[in-house]
Amino acid sequence: MRTVTRLYLSNDTSARAAGAGVLADAWSEHPEVQLIRISSRGAFYLEPMVERDSPAGRVAWFNVTAQDLPLILSGTDGTPVRSIPFLAQQTRVTFANFGETEPLALDEYQARGGLSGLETALRIGPDAIIEELQVSQLRGRGGAAFPVWNKWKVAQQARADQKYVVANADEGDAGTYCDRMILEGDPFRLLEGMLICARAIGAGRGYVYCRQEYPGAAKTLRAAIQKADEAELLELDGEPFPIEVVEGAGSYVCGEETALLESLEGKRGVVRARPPYPAQSGLYGSPTIVSNVLTFATIPNILSRGGAWHAALGTERSRGTMALQLGGRVKHPGLVEVPFGLSLHQILEQFGGGMAPGSRFKAVQVGGPLGSLFPASQMDIPVCYDVFAKAGAVLGHGGIVVYDHETDMVDLARHFMAFTADESCGKCTPCRIGSVRGREILERIQAGSGTIEDLALLHDLGDTMKVASLCALGGRAPYPVLTAIEHFPAEFRAKLRT
Amino acid sequence: MREQVKSVLARVRSKPPNILKALLALQERLGHVPTEAVSEIASALGVTTAQVAGVLSYYPDVRLTAPGRHLIRVCMGESCYANGCGRLLRELQDRLRVDVGETAAGGKFTLDTMSCAGNCAVSPTVMIDRDLYGRLLPSQLDTLLERYK
Ligand SMILES: Cc1cc2nc3c(=O)[nH]c(=O)nc-3n(C[C@H](O)[C@H](O)[C@H](O)COP(=O)(O)O)c2cc1C
Ligand code: SF4
Ligand code: FES
Numbered sequence: 001m002r003t004v005t006r007l008y009l010s011n012d013t014s015a016r017a018a019g020a021g022v023l024a025d026a027w028s029e030h031p032e033v034q035l036i037r038i039s040s041r042g043a044f045y046l047e048p049m050v051e052r053d054s055p056a057g058r059v060a061w062f063n064v065t066a067q068d069l070p071l072i073l074s075g076t077d078g079t080p081v082r083s084i085p086f087l088a089q090q091t092r093v094t095f096a097n098f099g100e101t102e103p104l105a106l107d108e109y110q111a112r113g114g115l116s117g118l119e120t121a122l123r124i125g126p127d128a129i130i131e132e133l134q135v136s137q138l139r140g141r142g143g144a145a146f147p148v149w150n151k152w153k154v155a156q157q158a159r160a161d162q163k164y165v166v167a168n169a170d171e172g173d174a175g176t177y178c179d180r181m182i183l184e185g186d187p188f189r190l191l192e193g194m195l196i197c198a199r200a201i202g203a204g205r206g207y208v209y210c211r212q213e214y215p216g217a218a219k220t221l222r223a224a225i226q227k228a229d230e231a232e233l234l235e236l237d238g239e240p241f242p243i244e245v246v247e248g249a250g251s252y253v254c255g256e257e258t259a260l261l262e263s264l265e266g267k268r269g270v271v272r273a274r275p276p277y278p279a280q281s282g283l284y285g286s287p288t289i290v291s292n293v294l295t296f297a298t299i300p301n302i303l304s305r306g307g308a309w310h311a312a313l314g315t316e317r318s319r320g321t322m323a324l325q326l327g328g329r330v331k332h333p334g335l336v337e338v339p340f341g342l343s344l345h346q347i348l349e350q351f352g353g354g355m356a357p358g359s360r361f362k363a364v365q366v367g368g369p370l371g372s373l374f375p376a377s378q379m380d381i382p383v384c385y386d387v388f389a390k391a392g393a394v395l396g397h398g399g400i401v402v403y404d405h406e407t408d409m410v411d412l413a414r415h416f417m418a419f420t421a422d423e424s425c426g427k428c429t430p431c432r433i434g435s436v437r438g439r440e441i442l443e444r445i446q447a448g449s450g451t452i453e454d455l456a457l458l459h460d461l462g463d464t465m466k467v468a469s470l471c472a473l474g475g476r477a478p479y480p481v482l483t484a485i486e487h488f489p490a491e492f493r494a495k496l497r498t
Numbered sequence: 499m500r501e502q503v504k505s506v507l508a509r510v511r512s513k514p515p516n517i518l519k520a521l522l523a524l525q526e527r528l529g530h531v532p533t534e535a536v537s538e539i540a541s542a543l544g545v546t547t548a549q550v551a552g553v554l555s556y557y558p559d560v561r562l563t564a565p566g567r568h569l570i571r572v573c574m575g576e577s578c579y580a581n582g583c584g585r586l587l588r589e590l591q592d593r594l595r596v597d598v599g600e601t602a603a604g605g606k607f608t609l610d611t612m613s614c615a616g617n618c619a620v621s622p623t624v625m626i627d628r629d630l631y632g633r634l635l636p637s638q639l640d641t642l643l644e645r646y647k
Contacts, residue, residue: 017632018620044619174575174614212559213615215628249522250559252613266516267549268556284514327577327618334619365576401576401618415579419613422558 004034005073008051008058011103012040012184013216014177019065020048026066032073039185041099042335043086045353051099057082058099086332086351091313093321094298095178095337097186103220106227109188115233117300121196122236126156129200135307137319138299142168142255142292143370143396143472145385148299151289154279155201158287163203165194166264166283166290169210169217170248170255173368175399178323178335179293183210183217186297187224191243193296195233196303197289198241206243207283208293209260211250218245252369252423256471257290259425270425271471292397294323314340318384322395326352328402329359345379348402359404363487367396369419370476373403375487394476409488410495413481414442420477431474434465438481445495452496455485502527503535507542515543517553521560530561565608566601568646570594571625574611577618586622587611589636593643606646 007027010020027033040047046062050072053059059078061068071077081099082088092098101108109115121129133149140146155163167190171179182190194206210218222245228234234241246264248254254263258272261283282288298320302310311319318340324347326333331353338347344364348354355361363373366383372393374381381387388395403412420435438461444450462478469475485492506527510520520539524531531554540547554560572578572587587598594602594609601608617623620632626646634642 013630014617014620014632017617017623017630042619047620171616172613174579175577175618176614177616177618180616213612213625217616246519247522248559249518249557250612251557263518265514266518266520266553268552270556325618327621328580333577333621369576399576399618401580403580407580412579415574 002031004032005052006034006036007072008036008038008099010040010047010049010099011037012047012181013214014044015040015047015049018044018047023048023050023064023066027069030069033069036102038101039098039103040181041081041087042095042181043084043332044334045332046084051081052078054078054080056080060084086334086336086353089350090337091321091339092337093301093313094189094294095181095186095323095335097189098181098335101186103185103187104223104227106188106231109186113304114188114300115192117303118192118195118199118233120303121199126200126202129196129303130156132303132307133299136302136310137307138295138302138310139318139385140292141294141298141322141397143173143367143394145395148291148295151277151279151291152197152200154277155203155287155289158280160287162205162284162286163201164283164286164288165197165201165203165206166260166288167194167206167208167293167296168255168257168260168290169208169214169293170260171211171214171293171397172252172255173370173397173399175327175365175368175401176325176397178325178398180214180217181335182293182297183214184220187221188228189297189300190221190293191224191228191233193299194243195236195241196299197291197296199236201287201289203289204239204241206241207264208243208245209254209264210245210247211255212248213250218247221245251425252419253425253471253473256473259471260290261288268425271427271473273470294397315382315384315386317386322383322398324383324398324400326400326402328364328400329356329404330354330400330402331356340384341382343380343382344374344400347383347400348379352402355402355404359406362403362405362407363409363484365401365403365480366399367394368399369416370394370472370479371396371399372479373483373487392479409484409491410442410446413484413492414439414446416477416480416484417442420473424473428468428470428474430465430468431470431477434461434474435477437461438465438478442481445492448495448497450496452493455492455496458482458485499528499532500538503532503538504542507539511542515545517543517545517550518557521550521554521557525560528564530564533562566605568606568627569608569610571610571612573613573615573617573621573623573625575614575618575621575623577614578622581622583622585636586624586634586639589639593639607643
């Protein structure tokens with residue numbers, strides 16, 4: 001009889017884009033191989049990565065091609081997963097299942113502690129759930145970093161016939177992908193978080209607003225919802241709690257919670273003035289919790305292990321772990337879950353492995369298109385909400401993009417402003433007009449016909465947008481542009497007409 | 499076409515009506531949302547034509563014209579930017595002799611851009627229809643395009 005070897009290969013979108021799909025096709029008919037399609041560990045620089053069991057845990061092969069199969073089957077030259085520094089130095093809590101389980105295997109999810117947070121929540125009831133979240137000091141991971149318990153309390157106390165729970169899976173910040181990984185890799189964790197929220201505030205319906213660019217994520221999530229439904233998990237107090245996946249249509253501002261709700265209602269995704277906040281009056285005017293996917297996925301562990309456990313991780317005002325997502329010209333792009341507080345330098349060296357071959361460091365952007373650029377001299381800044389806020393920066397959704405020596409800062413600044421001009425919802429003038437003016441000025445500078453007054457004009461424009469915009473798109477869009485000018489003034493001046 | 503529009507609209511009727519959902523369902527079926535259908539959509543959903551037109555023009559991914567047989571989208575997000583998506587886009591424009599948003603002669607490919615595909619860790623990224631390609635070099639484009647008929 002032929003021996004059959006179980007090989008683990010990720011089914012994550014990025015792992016497939018890196019070649020896992022090709023491997024799966026090549027090996028699908030192989031009599032000696034049983035392929036198990038798991039989530040990705042997030043060490044994307046090693047993908048496609050193939051693993052097999054050994055008495056001492058999983059052993060892995062990196063950047064595998066179809067021809068490597070004999071080597072893997074013979075068990076030669078593998079690396080114990082435990083000894084991969086990129087992974088071993090992380091604190092995997094929310095992402096503990098990644099690389100271990102099949103995303104849609106509810107029994108595996110449960111065997112590894114899944115659903116115990118929900119069990120606790122059902123037992124202790126709404127007030128105690130919210131108290132636990134208060135103790136945990138969890139802040140929202142979508143960008144605004146608002147205390148979660150506070151928002152839930154408002155929704156809980158609101159009197160209404162219907163309440164909603166909405167997961168924000170719009171993940172619009174370029175350079176971020178941890179929500180996509182959760183949707184594709186551990187979807188029951190998101191559903192569990194949403195159910196806990198529904199229990200706490202008394203909601204009767206849930207939605208996941210998923211960006212259109214994530215077809216794989218939407219498909220996996222829909223399958224997970226079906227499985228959860230079959231397992232009779234989607235009910236609370238004997239009442240059904242249906243969860244529906246709704247896909248967006250390519251608008252960045254629809255990640256902003258009020259624009260998202262407009263879009264969920266099928267209207268133009270234009271920002272609503274606040275107050276009232278969605279927790280008071282949200283979807284169809286009912287109290288609604290809109291939270292980020294990562295936020296919901298963090299909650300099951302808080303309920304099962306206790307708020308104090310969570311509060312013991314991180315820094316004074318940033319408790320817990322953060323999922324940082326490395327991209328750009330770094331040597332080891334991938335997902336890094338660590339407690340708040342490490343410096344940017346530590347993260348890029350210890351996990352990022354320094355620069356990609358042939359690249360020299362120029363700047364790093366943290367917090368997506370609304371974040372700031374940091375030059376080499378500012379790499380000591382600790383990654384946490386408070387210090388970033390003091391520096392006028394934001395962590396956003398945890399995206400960290402590294403630029404190398406070839407980056408043209410004037411072009412990058414133009415790129416940012418063009419993005420804002422494209423994505424502005426048009427509700428308020430500073431953002432709608434300001435971003436177009438800003439783009440025009442930067443195009444002028446790029447073409448060699450800008451003047452020193454144009455740089456001054458950009459500053460004034462930026463200051464107006466910062467103070468007078470209705471939402472953070474207009475309010476934060478000037479930051480990447482102005483920090484580019486601040487840290488690389490010579491590049492801008494060199495292009496000016498004299 | 500009328501019949502197709504009718505049957506899709508019958509399926510997405512809801513209370514309260516959801517215009518975006520209806521448009522996306524039509525696009526799923528027809529590849530785009532024909533502007534001629536606006537009044538039909540409005541009456542089927544019980545909303546005004548202005549409301550439908552407003553939603554139609556707001557969302558970048560709702561297409562008013564039919565794309566080519568394959569839709570190529572180059573990611574312009576920051577991780578892809580750092581990894582040379584600008585060069586990829588220029589190469590594709592040269593090869594297909596089209597600008598962003600246009601369909602190449604013969605109707606095979608439509609070229610477009612997108613913002614982040616969540617594939618930043620293996621960027622630069624190109625999405626063709628629903629397939630994602632990462633770590634793409636300009637030199638690999640020919641072989642890639644040949645796969646699409
Ligand atoms: C322009 C803009 C885009 C946003 N995009 C997203 C997004 O893609 N995903 C997200 O979770 N939050 C996004 N937000 C933040 C949301 O408005 C909201 O604060 C968040 O979803 C709340 O969830 P949290 O409390 O879990 O962070 C965006 C905000 C703005 C101003
Ligand atoms: S700042 Fe821009 S995106 Fe935000 S509400 Fe105003 S116009 Fe819309
Ligand atoms: S920036 Fe291109 S995939 Fe994220």
